[in-house]
Amino acid sequence: MIRRLLFLLALLMPGAAMAQATHIVPEMVAEGPVAPGGTVDVAIVMHTGQGWHGYWKNPGAAGLPLTVEWTLPAGARLDPLRFPVPQKLLVAGLVNYVYEHDYALLTRLHVPAGASGTAALSGKASWLACTDKICVPERAEISLSVPVGPGAPTQQARFDQFRRALPRPLAAPARFALQGGALKLAIPLPASVSVAEPYFFPADQDVIDYAAPQPVAREGDLLVVTLTRADGAATPTALGGVLALGDGRGLEVAAVPGPVPDLAPTSTDARAILPALLGALAGGILLNLMPCVFPILALKGVHLARAGGDERAARREALAYAGGAIVGTGALGAALLAIRAGGSAAGWAFQLQDPRTTILLLLLASAITLNLLRAYELPVLGGSQAPAGSFGTGLLAAFVATPCAGPFLGAALGSALALPAVASVPVFAALGFGLALPFVALAFVPALRNRLPRPGPWMARLQRFLALPMAASAAACLWLLYRQGGTRALLVGLAATLLLALVLLLAGARQRSGKRSAPLALGGAVAAALAAALLVPPRAAPSSELDGAEPWSEARVASHLAKGEPVFAYFTADWCLTCKVNEAGAIDRQAVRDAFAAHGVKVVAGDWTNGDPAIGRFLEARGRAGVPLYLWYVPGRPPEELPQLLTPAMLTSRAQALPESR
Known part of the structure; x- marks a missing residue:
């Protein structure tokens, strides 16, 4: 405490001359009018100057938060201020909890039933504004007149942004x-x-x-x-x-x-990283057996057999291939970490959430399939032993491996995402090394390389056989396109694939006649990819994670009730453990599904993971601070709020009490 006071005095002394300036400017705003006897959200928006910061309700080792002495109309009251999620700031060896940007503090105004005209709010606000060198105590008179009467919110979009910055309440203690x-x-x-x-x-x-x-x-x-x-x-x-x-x-x-288990802290030492590295390495090795990767590994093995016994060349090629695979998976891992740091709950193969990337993977799989069928020669797969070509093949293998999953990968990559970035990227790189390890072993272990069959007609037959799993990978990309963008995306994918096939067939004909084909093949591939990327529709809105559930909206629930259909509505979030337990143990059960289907119960799900403002407003209207929330609607009756801990019997008994659907 003494150190904190000395720190504040040291910062305040040179700032006395600046006390007249206001470096954080408060603004009061209401979301809209307030009905007599009702409530409305009110915000104090703190407009923060460049290089300055304000403080959270607990300022940390030093600082002072905003305080307000309110003057309110008779019978009116304000809830305590709600602060957005703060950030940690180290100044002069002291850790402070601050906001280095504009931020809004929310409260709720309650007016009495007899209120009319306007509700005039005023207050004397004081706060501390600081830089890393100086602090200035600031104060201001703030006021707001809120119309009393009916009316829709006029600042709803702005307040939705304010509410998104608030911490989400955990349902379980x-x-x-x-x-x-x-x-x-x-x-x-x-x-x-x-x-x-x-x-x-x-x-x-x-x-x-x-x-x-x-x-x-x-x-x-x-x-x-x-x-x-x-x-x-x-x-x-x-x-x-x-x-x-x-x-x-x-x-x-x-x-x-209450009791707390004694767990070993997650750290970046060898005990924390080693299991993830080994899991990624094993997962990468097993990925070579997947239909999207095995043809590439087999082609590299065939290439070694065709090249003969040049050991130094084989090792150079293997190292270049391994380098490409390691750089490819490491770069994908780094991109994944960057996206997750930006707030997106992305996972491995995150790029396939974009139909344009799926189109690119489809064209690559189709091109490799045609190469395996000997329609043309793709130098990066079956050409010379130049290290650059092998490096490109490793990159290609890393990219086409992302749709595939195998043993060990889930746990290893999940552990990687829980580690700091400096430890996570090596785990993704280990995946690439595992992907390349079989080919590296062939190149560096003479006994294995000597067991490869001698070149002969079997190579052409093997290549045609390997075209089957790669064609299956292309078909899987088409199915994914259809799931992402519907019929239009599927048609765009088919058209792009046919265009690419035509170009590559023409390039193959030129290759066989001894003419240059690279400009034609490259130009056609780029044209097909660009046209497809421009024409493919954006990804459709994701459906609810529970099969058969519709995305929640008040209008959707009202529509079902107007048709005489009962509704079960549940509100969930990925970070809500109680929600996930209820979904696995009660909602997503076959007996519940059968009962709902027999009695025509419609299921709607509201996902509050990212703070959907419409769901937030609905929860507040129900007097709930967070999820889970379970509502049972029967036409003509008020909705029944179910307990936060569900059992299948709670749902099946309510469904069975309804008449059977026709």
Whole structure:
């Protein structure tokens, strides 16, 4: 505390002359009018100057948050201010919890039933604005007149953005315990939720040592954070705060005393990285058996057999191939980490979520198929032993391997995503090395290379046979295109494939007659890819993750009820452990599906993973702070809110109480 006061005094002393300037400007705004006896959200938007920052409700080791002395109309009240997810800032050796950009604090205005005209709000606001060198205490008179009466929200889109910045409340309570002088905080979080750089911001001051590291361990659906207690701090009776997930997202945590398992912190030492590296290596080796990769490996083996016994050339080619595969998977892994750091819950083969990438993979698989059928020669696969060609083949193998999955890959890549980036990229590179390892072994182990059959007619027969799995990969790309963009995407893919095939057949004819074919083949391939990329429709909106469920909207529910159809609506999020338990144990069960189908129950699902503002408003209207929420609608009756812990019997019994559908 003394160090904090000395720090603030040191910053404030040179700033006294600047106290007249306002470096963070507050603005009050309401989402719309408020009905008598109703509520409306109100925001204090803090417009922050370049290089300045304001503070969270717990400012950390130094600082002061915004405080307001309100003057309100008779009978009106305001809820406590709600702060967005903060960020950590180190200044002069002190860790502060701040906002280095514009931010909005939300509250809710309640007016009495007899209110009319306008509700005039005013307050005396004070806060601390700082840079890394100076702090200035600032204050302002803020006011707002809110119309009282009916009317639609006028600032809904803006407030939706404000609400997205707030931490999401966790439905299941967290637990904490004192272990070995440290506070261990156990937070229920599904293993599928990516956590880039987790950090726990405590809501109360002087509970933890702000500068101490926060080791994190994960096991299954539990995340455990180790917190160093502040000097002289008593053991808290409750522990609240925000768990930042590292990309602007955050979860509001309320922890109660309880048992916490002793888990080893996730770290970047060999014990944490080695299992992921070995899993990725084994997964890469097994990927060679997949239909999208095996033809390429087999072609490289055939190429070695055809080349004879030049050991040095074989090793150069193998190293170049391995380099291409390692660079390819490493680059894909780095791109995946960058996308996830930007807030997207992407996974391996993330690029295939874009139909344009699927088109490119389709054309590559089709070109390789035609090469295997000897319609033309593709130098990068079957030409000379130049290292550049082998490096390109390794890159190609890494790219076409992404749609395939195999044993060990899921656990290894999942572990990689839980590690820091400096440890994650080597795991993806190990996948590429595993992909290249069989070919490297053939090149570097003479006994294996000597077991290759002598060149002969069998090579042509093998190539034609290998065309079958590669053609199957192309067909899988067409199916994926149809799933992503419907009939139009499928037709674009077929047309692009036919155009490419025609160009390559013409190029093959020129090759066989001794004429140059590379410009024709390259130009035709580029033209087909560009035309397809321009014409393919964008990815269709994803459907609900539960088969048979429709995306939620109030209009959709009302439409079903107007037709006399009962509705089961559930609201979920990827980071909600209770939601996932209920979905696996109660909702997504065959007995429940059969009962719903027999009695005509429609299922709608609302996904709040990314803070859909429409769902957020609906939850607030229901008086709920978060998910899960389960509603049972029967035409002509008020909706029934089901318990947060479901059983199949709860759903089947309600469905069976309805008349059977015709």
